Amino acid sequence: MxxxxxxxxxxxxxxxxxxxxxxxxxxxxxxxxxxxxxxxGPEPAEVTIKASVGEESLEVAPYLVCEPGVECPEGEVPNLAVGADDTLHLELPEDITDHEWRVLSIYDNPAANDEKIHGPNDAQSADIPGSVSMGQDSERDAGSDGNANSAAEGEKAKLMVVEVSSLMIGTNDAGEETPYTTVWSLSTMTDEELKEASN
Structure with a gap:
């Protein structure tokens, strides 16, 4: 014991x-x-955005990754067809949304082009309409001619390209951290529009 x-x-x-x-x-x-x-974090070239329309979806890799003021080669622009009545849905990872980022929507009528700037952590996704009505802008452009106004009210601008851009931190060839302008680009044209654009 x-x-x-x-x-x-x-x-x-x-x-x-x-x-x-x-x-x-x-x-x-x-x-x-x-x-x-x-x-x-991941290198800017490794960060992808998910784009979807209905059941179709695709991972979008950066189109450009450049140190500011330096020329760099352009990448491939993938295509995901977005119909006039569809909505393009973008999902962005935290590596992009934890600081300022921009979405540029380019339509077949430049008057409809739109750019939205998002602050840190204020959104993790973006929805972009496949077309927008040009009624109000067209009425202003048409002037006082009532016939021109009524015809313009039915016009819609079709979405052609969407670009997301962000300033990200990556590693340069010397192994040092440096800022990179990073752009993800997505064509939203239909097969017919792609054929017309290539002719």
Whole structure:
């Protein structure tokens, strides 16, 4: 049978072992959290945007990734057909939405072109209509001719291209972090429109 002194010693050793275990766990959690917060994000060229129309979807890789003021080669522009009555839905990862980003919608009538600027964490997606009514703009352009006004009211501008742009941080050839202008571009033309554009 253990003496009171041995029992106290055993209890003290158990408490000490428990304190050491807690300290090791706390230090491990702090080190992991510091690593997690400071880990490098993906390179801008690796960040994709998901574009979808109805059941069709596609991952869009960057079209341009350039250091500001430096010329760089253009990439491929994928195509996802968006009908006049459809809506293009874009889902963006946190690597883009945690800072300022822009969406430029280009229509077949330049008067309908639109650019929206989003601040950090204010949106993770964007919906862009396949067409927009040109009634109000066309009425202003038509002047006082009532016939021109009534004909213009039915006109719609068709979505042709959508571009998302963001300034991202990447690693240059020297291994240093540097800002990159990153642009994702998506053509939204139908097969017929693509044939006409290529002629």
């Amino acid at each position: 253990a003496t009171p002194k041995e029992a106290r010693k055993k209890t003290l050793l158990q408490v000490l072992a428990l304190i050491i275990a807690v300290v090791i766990i706390v230090v491990g959690v702090v080190i992991f959290q510091k690593w997690w917060n400071g880990r490098p």
